[in-house]
Amino acid sequence: MAVALTMAQMKIAVLRHSLRGERAQMAGTGAALGACLAAGTVYLGFQGADLLAAGYAVWMLGWMLGPVFMGGGDETLRPEYFSLLGLPPRRLAAGLLVAAFVGLSPLVSLVALLGLVILGVRLGVANTLIALPAAVLQLAVFVLLSKVSVGLVGLALRSRAGAIGSGLLNGAILAGLGQIWVFFWAFGQIGVPSAVWYLPSGWGVLAVQGQWWALGALAVLVFLLLGAWAALLNRRAGAVRPATRGRRPMTASTPGGAIVAKELRTWSRDLARNHQLTFALSYGICFAASPLILGWNGMLPFAGPIFVVMAAAMAANLYGTDGTALWLTLMTPGTGDVRGRQLAWLSTQAPIAILLTVAFTSITGGPWPLILALLAALLGGAAGLVPLISLYALVPGTDPHRRAGNPLRTTEDDGGLTGLAYVMLALVALTGAPAALIALRYGWIGVPAGILTGALYYWGFGRLAERRLRTHGPELLNTMRTGRKAETTVTSRYDSLSKKQKTIAWWCLGFGAIPLFPQGIVAAVFVANDMLRHTWFLATYMPPGLRYPVAAAMIALGLTMYTVGAWILKSPKPPKTP
Template identity: 80%
Template sequence: MAVALTMAHMKVAVLRHAYRGGRAQTAATGAALGVLLAAGTVYLAFAYPDLLAAGYAVWLLGWMLGPVFMGGGDETLRPEYFSLLGLPPRRLAAGLLVAAFVGVAPLVSLCALLGLLVSGLRLGVVNALVAVPAIVLQLAVFVLLSKVAVAVVGLALRSRLGAIASGVLNGAILAALGQIWVFFWAFGKTGVPSEVRYLPSGWGLLAARGDWWALAALAVLVLLLLGAWAALLARRAGAARTSARGRRPMTAATATGAIVAKELRTWSRDLVRNHQLTFALSYGVCFAASPLILGWDGMLPYAGPIFVVMAAAMASNLYGTDGTALWLTLMTPGASDVRGRQLAWLSAQAPVAVVLTVVCAAITGGPWPLVLALLFALLGGAAGLVPLVSVYGLVPGTDPHRRAGNPLRTSEDDGGLTGLAYLMLALVIVTGAPAALVALRYGWAGVAAGVVTGALCSWGFGLLAERRLRSHGPELLDVMRTGRKPQATVKSRFDGLPKTRRTIAWWCFGFGAIPLVPQGVVAAVFVSDGMLRHSWFLATYMSPGLRYPVAAAFIALGLAMYGTGLWIVKPRPSR
């Protein structure tokens, strides 16, 4: 018990000094969104008690998949820190479990689990008393399943087959969460299956409603998960095996060709990149195919463009994941590292995207102009934005050969990686908007527009990234080596702003994607396909003359929010 309390105090001390500046603002925004979701879950206990089990199932999936997608989860206290103390695995796992309850995410989940107390109070005092330990045990199940999932994926990433399998599974689960409206719509027609309440996420609810065996089942499950995590922690200490199989030497006649060969070799060797590629592919296919449950195939042709957007988001910190290897580029005069990385990224992603788009569009019979216009525009935009965002918003990463027992953790700043990925999602979608609008209005002319805009974005953004790399290369290398950004730059751009303007900028950057992407671009695609009165897309509920104007207004609002945020953080000349 003393070890557990000590680890909890260590976690509190670390977080007290860590949440400052931009990281504090990111945590505050995430906490605000989490509280809203928790309030919605508690509301289900009052208004729709039959849906509460499904709500907790979604929370469980979020706990299991969120850390996998966001760089390995919270590892403020790593198991490696205590390897020299000689603690038994079970004791170490128990201490880390207690420390894991300290943080924003557990607190938000605890608020959501108050729905169990509401359900108990509606049945009587005894049920309410049973709901209290059920809340604690259910939260422990959430946390432990998250830890076990991350540990299992970490072990899987030590083999190519495991990396591919985990990428496919995680992409499918995240796509299901992204298309949760499809399942809610299906549940609205047929009702939530009664089996959902018997999932581990619903055992606390069963206990609060009078099934006392569920409370004992939760306790047993916590012990089993704790033992499994202890065993996985013991295996985590083992080093990953390296292949002794010979490799063909790389040959290249130019510096750019050498970079392309090096990047392609990395895409084939690095298991984390294998995981990211299969994750994006699985996400694109499952996200586009989910509406088939409702008998609607209108989204299936867009599997390829969705894959491109997600693949770009996964590569948004391209230079950061390479660690300090940037010194090789800086010491090679005349090497065009950016152009080589662009060609290599296109060589790895474009064939998959083209095949996926052609096959899915052929199944549904189109719409060919819109799909091809989006494909070419997004490929070019992503090829330009991947190096540009990486050099301007670089998040210091861990050298690949120094990655810890959790291969998913390629950086110490999970919030920075997540924000960079969301920024990439929004920017890549914006690069495809002009070609999509031309295709909707003029048909096949949109394909030409997509080729032109894609080529311009790839060339122009790549040029900006190349100039940035040449002018700020030593500074970027220092950031990756030390893990700290220059204080003057950070303060002048954001932390030096007044509190009100800083808050406005964070809200603009944090919520600008909502009107821009779902209510704007996605709603316009739905209207063009004749998909009306669906889910929360406002434009689909408008009269025929207002559907496209409403979608365009939301796109303008999203762009205005991002523009306002950029204008606020733009440095002002000193008087």
């Protein structure tokens, strides 16, 4: 018990000193969004046990997949830190479990689990008393499932088959969460499936309803998961063995060709990149295929473009994943490193995207002009933005040969990496907007427009990335080595803003995507396909004459929010007082 309390105190001390500045802003925004989701889940406690069990199933999947998507989860206290203490694996796991309850995510989840208390109050005094330990045990199950899933994926990433398999599975589940409205719509038609009661996320609800065995089952599951996590911590200490089978030597006649060959070899050998590629592929297919549950195949043609956007987000920290190997690039100028990486990225991603697009669009019979224009623009935009963003917003990464323990963690700053991925999602999607609008208005003219804009993105963003690498290479290398970013103009301007300006900029840049994409672009697509009265898409509930204007107003609102946020960051710094 003393070890567990000590670890919890260490976690509190680390968080107290680290949650400052930009990281505190990100944590606050995440807590606000989590509080909204938790409040919605608590509301389900008033609606019925079935919906509450379904809501907790979503929370459980979020706990299991969130850390996998966001770089290995919270590792403020790493098991390696305590390897010299000689603690037994189960005792170490128990201490780390107690420390894992310290943080914003467990607190938000505990608020969501108050839905059990609401349900218990509605049923009786005895049920209310059972709800309290059920909520605690349910939270312990969520946390331990998260730790065990990260440990299992980490083991899987030590083999190529495991990396590919885990990427396919995780992408499918996360796509299901992204299209949760499809399942909610289906639930509204056929009711909540009985499968939710067999998941551990529903056992707390069963216990509150009077099936007392479920409370004991939760306690047993916590004990079993703790043992599994202890075993995984023991396995985690093992080193990743490099491949020893022979490979053909790389040959290239030009420096640029050598960069392409090196990058292609990395894409084929790096298990983390194998995982990212299959994750993006699975996500794109499953996200586009989910509406088939409702009998609508209109999203299938977008599987290729969705794959491109997600693949770009996975590679958003392309230079950061190389670690301090950047010095090799700086010592050999004139090799065309950026162009080589662009070409290698296209060589690995474009064939998959084209195959998906042609196959799925053939099934639906179109719309060919829109899909082809969008795909061409997104491929060029992604190939240009991947090196550009990774150089301008570089997150210091762990050297590949030091990724032992948790292969998912390729960087020390998982929050920065997650934010970078979301920024990349938005920016790449925006690169396809001009070509898509032209295709919607003029048909096949949009295809050459998409090819032209894609080529311009590829050349222009690549040119900016080359200049950034040439002018700021030493600073970037220093960031890689020390983990501390050099002071930038944007950072200094942000720090000089007033608290009110910081808040406005953060909310505009953080939430501008909501009116722009789901309430604007996606809602307009639904209206165009006569898909009305869809969940939270406001335009689909409007009278016929207001549907497109409301969608257009939402798009304008999103663009305005981004413009205001960017304008505040770009505003001149106030003069320093002597």
